Amino acid sequence: MTHPSSVPSPSQPTVGGPGIYLDHAATSPVCREAVDAVLGGMSITGNPSSRHEAGDEAKDALESSRTQMAALLDCAADDVVFTGGGSEADALAVCGTVLAADGHRPVHVITSAIEHSAVLESCAMAHELGAEITILRPDGRGWIDPEDVRRALRPNTVLVSVMHANNETGVIQPISDIAAVVHEAGALLHTDAVQTAGKISLAGLGADLVSVSAHKFYGPKGVGALKVAPGVRLSPLIRGGSQERGLRAGTENVPGVLGMAAAATAALHHLDDPAHQAHRHTVRAHLLKGLEEAGDIAVNGEGAPCLPETLNVSFTGVRGDTLVDVLAVHGICVSAGSACHAGSDEPSHVLTAMGIPAQRARSAVRFSPGRTTTVDAVTTAAARTVDAIGKLRALGPAGAPQPSHA
Amino acid sequence: MTHPSSVPSPSQPTVGGPGIYLDHAATSPVCREAVDAVLGGMSITGNPSSRHEAGDEAKDALESSRTQMAALLDCAADDVVFTGGGSEADALAVCGTVLAADGHRPVHVITSAIEHSAVLESCAMAHELGAEITILRPDGRGWIDPEDVRRALRPNTVLVSVMHANNETGVIQPISDIAAVVHEAGALLHTDAVQTAGKISLAGLGADLVSVSAHKFYGPKGVGALKVAPGVRLSPLIRGGSQERGLRAGTENVPGVLGMAAAATAALHHLDDPAHQAHRHTVRAHLLKGLEEAGDIAVNGEGAPCLPETLNVSFTGVRGDTLVDVLAVHGICVSAGSACHAGSDEPSHVLTAMGIPAQRARSAVRFSPGRTTTVDAVTTAAARTVDAIGKLRALGPAGAPQPSHA
Amino acid sequence: MPRYSPTVVDHFTNPRNAGELDDPDVRAFIGNPVCGDQIMLTARVTDGTVAEIRFRAHGCAASLATASVVTEAALGATLGEIEAWDDERVEALLGGLAPDQRHVAALGRQVAHRLVTNHREGVDDDAPLICA
Amino acid sequence: MPRYSPTVVDHFTNPRNAGELDDPDVRAFIGNPVCGDQIMLTARVTDGTVAEIRFRAHGCAASLATASVVTEAALGATLGEIEAWDDERVEALLGGLAPDQRHVAALGRQVAHRLVTNHREGVDDDAPLICA
Ligand SMILES: Cc1ncc(COP(=O)(O)O)c(C=O)c1O
């Protein structure tokens, strides 16, 4: 529920649905098209591997979904491998490449310090399996320099994994430039496009392996996909049946895949809609303008190309997790750090890698509006945030910064 | 569509839904309770890891589902790990145990030749990772002798993996006896209960790791669970976020998990219903009696305890895959071998391991009725099968066996 | 996409010319008796034209349909016409095949050609059909 | 289960007794200035009873609520009464805590006890609150 901004009832926790949901980078609502497709998928009984009509119906549904996903991923339908989410796609890309490399020489993998933990931990697993790992640092804006990738390449580099846009800062990485550098060296490029899929085009990225996750683009949770370009050798992590070209065993998530595909198609429509594109930027501008009223704020990632949907702000003198809790009471859903580490006390590894001091990193909050977020909603949310910031700063050390209008 | 048995239109492939679906061992329809739960799950926006009401709502839903699954798995809620299906649960159990074992001595894993390929291939992966693997043979009925397990145990055995009931024959293995033997030796027992979950009780099995897959018990595809008993050390395959106690990273499949939990609860009701229990056996009896009319048939697994839902029959003189195709034309859905290998020309590894000659193994068809299958349906299906067998045998060598009533 | 063309379905559910001729002029067998598809044709040939033909077959549904369509097409055809058949012709007789089924078109073409060759050379195959 | 009790939510959204007394009789500070929660209390004590009290705090929402409830409970209490508080008492003042939040009850108990000890021993903490 949304509290009218003039009559907060802060002594009662909000109940029911979220009021102003600005946490789309954590997960998005399921769009109508996806809900319908999931429902339809549940009425298909057969196992896609079965040799009868029920099986054929499931298989046909799966294959049309594969074609829809290929449009999102800018690849051939045969290159799409369905997975149980973005993390699994990342694990398959990273560990699958390392396991498939011939075991006679140690292999080398390059990644960046700002990757999602699914990539970083998969690299750690690859290391346990014998791979050498190089972790590149971003610049102060959270941007990875293709020249740094070039310098890190070795003769035994098999894979470079750099995300398309970062989940905390929204900073967009120069993937096609990195692809050129990586391919020149004969290595493969993986990019985690979980945050960009459905928001910006994935056409022409040039990566050999691309991860996406349905629930970030208004599809259901628990299903994702990995683009695997022709000729790329991967060793599966989940083995058994020959589903997904042998790269991911197990009866396919037919309803989930249908939901993801429907969401992908809907997202591509929005990508082509100039009004929607303008709206994304307008919303960000209003949100930022509103938050600036708090005074003493810093936008993390400032100066780099970024997704308008992701705004990461540090408020001097306030802990990010505390602000999240206070805003939650007012029905405003935001996050400090990434959702999967919400609750941890460590400052964000992404912000820390950018050279941001722990104190500023701990005061960061991510606002991520979505497709249906209105200018009014972000204006209200910003005003309430400024208010909360003022109160929290007043509790802290004397002489703490105050809202600029105070 | 079901063709009235008196007016077959064999020259037209059936279109639309399945007629008589006797392939529940491949996958089952999604029950009403599960459909509703999945729909409800899709209206929950939050990420269970997020610190706000939307997140809390998702987390609460997940945790009630965990409690429901614990009832199915006969364990504490905290022991339930959600996965992206049965194959993933098997992979996590087998490879997870091997990866978690301290790397200083080679570890040993025992499994059986009749396991699902998800277990066998995970064992093959464990072997690539350095483990020694012993594969036990079943007796002629497809049953694993606990004494064979005892003889195979070594000081470095870390894991034994024997399925609860086989997916092709329905033969139920003596898991609690095997558990006693395995635990005496200080090893862990994994059992793949994908075929038994929701059909027979999993209480008192004594296994440390138990895999289940929702779509086999009228839940949605693409979601499963692994019971991980307290104290069992597993190394995750999909790493990153700390979801599922760090054993399975990635945003949880909230709608799928809710659907699985609802299906589990519904299945437990059926388990407690004496009328339903009687029905299972009646359906099998009628089906078998009807098929016997074909003459010259053999029930694979005969003589061992088995699930009434799974009836594996070899028809002399007929290829199983051909019979499946002919029955499919008549709207009758059955399978030859397991669904995930449907289409492969190899005779079933399960039947072959039982010592069944290739010729008889190739003539095997699995009939697996389900919760809503009527006696009429199996009687009709059996009659049509007998008819098809007669026609197919007539095409083959002169002097082939004919239906006993012919 | 349906697994089989309507023609394939028609022929494996309602096979034409099933059985075996007594005292045929020619007998042709092709196939792998251990694990593959097998087709045996028996025919009577009059003035270089197939006057009567029967098949026995054991194998996948598509191979049964192939045997059936081959007998149907051969009946009344001259040996020279049959000799001109290639895999594509047999596939066309079947109303098309999925890529993983194409091998049955080759099987049909081979057994038809073998019928022609055997007749010309006056030999018979006597490999028995085995249900494997 | 809600993340916080209604009392916790009430206190971190509407903190009582926030601020700092000029010329307090006693000043108590507890916390880890680098990465943890910090609470500073200033109080005036009359006849062994807390007559006036204020807090400054920096930390998680639950720790802010703790500082607030502690001042509310301490106001009008004798130093002896405060000395008798244990973690459970502070948790009860907060209306309960989730297991992973229990550390804030210890923090509240510690800073309250420190206020008593400092007053008794006539010392003051002057560790400044740092926003970290
Ligand atoms: C015994 C057994 N184990 C594992 C599986 C794999 O389950 P899933 O297809 O859900 O991954 C199956 C079914 O496919 C099965 O029958």
Ligand SMILES: Cc1ncc(COP(=O)(O)O)c(C=O)c1O
């Ligand atoms: C950049 C990025 N990669 C990977 C993931 C993991 O996706 P999932 O939670 O669907 O496994 C996420 C989100 O959680 C993400 O933001």
